[in-house]
Amino acid sequence: MSVGAPKIPVVVAEVVAVNDLIKRFRFVRRDGGAMPVFSGGAHVVVEMDDHGTRRMNPYSLMSHPADSAGFEISVRRDEAGRGGSLYMHNHVRVGMEMVLSQPVNLFPLDARAKKHLLIAGGIGITPFVAQMAQLQAMGGRFELHYSVRSPALGAYVDRLRDHYGPRVHVYHDEFGEKIDLATLLKSQPLGTHVYVCGPKGMIAWVHATARAMGWPDRAVHSEEFLAPPVGQAFEVQLAASGKSITVQPNQSLLEAIEAAGIEAPYLCRGGACGQCETDVLRCDGIIEHNDHWLTDDQKASNTKIMPCVSRFRGAALILDR
Amino acid sequence: MSLDFNDETFRGDFTYRNSAKAIKRFPFPFPEDSYMYSVNMEPHVPGAVGSVFEHMFDVDEHYVSEMRDRAQVLADDPLRCQSLPHMELAGWDLLELIMVSKARDYPHWFELHRDGNQWHWINRPLQIDQKFTFMDASTLPYGPMEYITRQTQGDFTLQDQRDDDLWIEAGMVTTQADWSLDFDIGMSFKQWHAPVPLAHQMQIFDRALKFLLKLQHGAPVRRFNWTMTVDPLLDTSPENYPKWGPDKTTMTAETVGRRQHLRVELQTLHRLPRSNAIAFPIRCYLISFQDLVTVPKWARRLHRVVRDIPDELATYKGFIRNKPLMLDYLAPFDDGAATSPGFGVE
Amino acid sequence: MTKTEFEPAIPSRPSYGVLSPGIGSAHLFVADGEGADAVCDLLSAADGLKAASHIIYVPGANGCDKSTALQALGVAQFHRSPSFAAALPRLTKVLADAHMGLQIYTAGTEGLMAQVAAAAQAAGLPYEAVQMEHRGSLARRVQCVHCKGVTENVTLDPFQCSHCGLSLFVRDHFSRRLAAFQGVCIDAEDPGQIPASVERFK
Incomplete structure (x- = not known):
C-alpha cells in the first residue's frame, strides 16, 4: 500500500522580502498547468538541493486555497537551524526549478465550529492566512489574535487588516502588548474552536489555559512542525534493506535513509503525522524521541522510532526498513 | 434510449441484463479460491482499455436505467440522500472531481466548460444541459452532492476528517448492501462498521483507518467488496427489507441460475482538495450465476468460496439461507481443476 | 442504586463512566x-x-x-x-x-x-x-429502520414498533445522532413467523 501522490515540478515565480526575517516565495508549475486547490492549514514539503545535500522542509501554504495559479509560502530565516531556511533565503531565486509535494493538511479547521478563534505568534501566521481566506469565502465566523515582536516584524499585518478589518487583533511584544487569553477564552460562545500556531511556549500556554477553563481538548487545535534537531553522528542498521548507514550530525535519520537509496514513507517530516513510523528491531542505547506522534509508553519501550526527527545514542540500533 | 445504454429495470419485472461485453468486463472480486477480510487496497490507477478500471468513474451500459432507478428510490424516500450542514464544501469537491473526470474520460457523452466560477455542464445520456455558478448551491436544482450523484452510478459517502478519525457525514445511498445512511450518518469509521463480524478482532478497521487518514489528494485507492443478491435488485436497503426479504425465499433449483446474482462493489477512495474530506464511491455490479458460470475459472472459484466461507460471514452477507441452493447450482461447474491466481479469466 | 455493568462493548455504542466534577464556569x-x-x-x-x-x-x-x-x-x-x-x-x-x-x-x-x-x-x-x-433501567430507545419512528423504553426483543406496528428485533448498532438503537423487521423473509418476545433489557 502506498500513499504516494505525484510530486509537483515548479519554478520559482516570485521572491519577496517581507521583512528582515521573512521571505515569501511563489511557485508555479513548470508546465504552466494548474496547481491543485487545497484546504486552509495545508502544507507542502519543499525539496532543496543544497549543494549536494537534499533537504526537505514542510511549509504551510499561505496563498488563497482556491488559487490554482500558484502556491505561496513564507520562510523565516533560522540562523541556528540546519540550513533549510538559510538555503531558501540565500540561494533560491526567481526562475529556479524546484519540486514540491502535494498539499497535506494536518491542521484543518473543524468545519462544524460555530466560531473559529485563531491565535498566531510570528511566522505561525501563515496557515491562518489561507484559512481566513477560505472562511471568508464560505461565510465562516472567525477572529484572529496575532502576536508579533514589533511593527517592523509584523508580517502581513496591513494586508490582513485591509481584508478583515476589526476581526484582526495585533499585539506587539515591543510595546508590552499581550493577548489576554483568559478573558478571550471566557467569552466565546458554545461551539467555538481555538487554533494556535506559533512558538512552542505559546502553543503550550493556549492548551494549558483552555484546559484550565474547561475547554474540551477536541476544541483546541495546534500545529507545530519540528525542525529535525542536530546531534552526534550515529550508525544504524537497516535490516530489511541489508544496509548500514551513518547519520551525520546535521542530517536526519530519514534523510540518511533516503540518501542510501532506500524508499521510506513520509508526509510532514516534522514529527507530527506518523507516516514515517518505523519498527525498532534492536536498541542498545537511547533513542532521542523528538516527535509529537508516539505515545509516552511507545517512546519508553523503544520499539518504534520516527526517523524524520528522532536520533540515537548508543551501541547498536537496528530498524525494520 | 440510445444504442449505448440498456432500457431495463431493477425492480418489478427485473429486465436487467448484462451484454456479452458486460460479462467479459465484469469485475470478478476473488483473486484466490477462498475469501477472508483484508485491507486489500491498491492505487486506483487507470487499468486496461475496456475494463471497469479504465476510467476514474466507470460509465457502462446500465447507466441511464440505474439513474432512473435512483430517482425512483429518492422519490419514495428522500432520506437516502443526506448531507450534514458542514459537508457542502465536500459536495462541491465531489461535483468537481466527477465532472472533470467524466468530461475528460467520456467527451462524447459529457462536457464541462469553465469560465472562472461560471460552469456549463452537458450530460448527453441524461439530456441535461446546466449552467451554474460553482460554489453557489442556489444555482443548482439540488445541493452539489445530490446533483452530481443523481447522474453518477454507485453509492457515495463523504467522510469528514478530524480528531484522527473519519466521520461519515454525507451520502447518496440507493444501491446499498443492506445498510442505512439515515441511521449511520454522523458516525465515526469504527462506529459505522460496528455490525461487521470478525473484522474488528482482526484489526482490519484499525489498519484501514490508519491508511485512509494519510490518503493524499491525487492518489486515490480502490478495493473490492461483495455480497449476494436475489434478483438484480439495486436497492437492497434495510428500509425496504419487508418488501424484498420475501423474494429471497422463493428461489428454486430451476430459477437460481437466473435469479441469484453475485453483487460486487468496486470501492474507491479519494482525498478531496478544498474540504480535506474523503469521497467514498461504492459502485455496484451485478451478475447472474448463469452468466457468471460462462467463465470456467469464475465458476470453479465461486463454488469454492461459497462452500468454504465461515457461516458468520454468510449470515452477515445475508445468503446463509440460500447457500445450499447456490452450491447445488455451482458444484457441477467445479471439476476440481486448479485455478490460476489473480482476477483474470485464465 | 445500580452502577450498571455492561456486556462487552458494541463499537458504535458509547461507553459510560462515573460523573466527576469538571473545571469550568x-x-x-x-x-x-x-x-x-x-x-x-x-x-x-x-x-x-x-x-x-x-x-x-x-x-x-x-x-x-x-x-x-x-x-x-x-x-x-x-x-x-x-x-x-x-x-x-x-x-x-x-x-x-x-x-x-x-x-x-x-x-x-x-x-x-x-x-x-x-x-x-x-x-x-x-x-x-x-x-x-x-443509572437505572437498561430499556432501550429504538428507531424503526423502516418507518423511522422511535419507540421509547423497549425492554422486549422482538417488540412491536409503536408507530408502524412491525415486529422488530433490536440490532446491536447505536446511532449517537439519533440517540437510538436500530430496530429491524424480524419476519421480513417469513411473514408472520415471529418468535416469542423475551425481556432482554431490564
Missing part, C-alpha cells in the same frame, strides 16, 4: 430516574459547584422520582420536567446562551443521555465533552 446536569443519584453523589462531594449549577430532571418511566433530593441540594437552578421532550426547549435555550467552559453532565438511561449528548453536539460541543453515567 458553569455546570449543567440533565438526569432521569435513578440518574438523580449520580448527580447527588457528585454535588454532595463538590459543594463549590452548586452556585454555578443548573439541574434538569425527568422522573423515570418506571416511576422513579427523586426530585425532592435534587431540590434539596440547593443549586442555582432546578427544573423538573415531565418528559425529555418537554425539557428540550429549555435545554436548547441554555446551550444557545452558554459560553465555552460550560461543563455538561448527564446520568440515567442510555436514551436520555444520548439525547442530551446529541443536543450538546448540535450546539457545537464535541461529543466527548459530555460526561455520562448510566
